[in-house]
Amino acid sequence: EIVMTQSPVTLSVSPGERATLSCRASQSVSSNLAWYQQRPGQAPRLLIYGASTRATGFPARFSGSGSGTEFTLTISSLQSEDFAVYYCQQYNNWPRTFGQGTKVENK
């Protein structure tokens, strides 16, 4: 099973600032990496797939990069609605596995 490790666990950011979230895979997943956003009490929403392709409905301030074992999600200028938990997930192998999540909170 591929283990996904996210850092940091919690990221304190002020509105308008840049947020950088990391995700590391225990072995290469190529570009088969997705990111999800989950707000409290809601289901997750697909944010990024293919490591860098934004899903429908998300603005350009969200961007993903990386391949192999190291990935990054960047939110260029944080808005109030972006405070949430973000999960990475690999789909290169079965079982699909998620990182433990990074909570982006208001500083």
Add this chain to the structure above:
Amino acid sequence: EVQLVQSGGGLVQPGGSLRLSCAASGFTFSSNWMSWVRQGPGKGLEWVANIKQDESEKYYVDSVKGRFTISRDNAKNSVYLQMNSLRAEDTAVYYCAKGGRFPDYWGQGTLVTVSS
């Protein structure tokens, strides 16, 4: 509009059984993999199972193999999760989701509580 409407959660005793259902609309159900993902209380996401369009392939996380069964009925645009021999650690919100690689639509979630 894509919709995934879940039903079937609730409180069950350890060792008991429960069947979750997910009714899909707004897309061609028979052309899509479907998945179940769960989230324990205050915890992260865990992929549980997924199923190919024609049921020819099914995958399960190790912790539920032999206890959970995923199935679908393309005529009813529905996917199911039969959960047997339930344990306390199966307590979670269960989500059905469209897709087998990176689900792009998720149901509202249904709470399963395993407790005596």
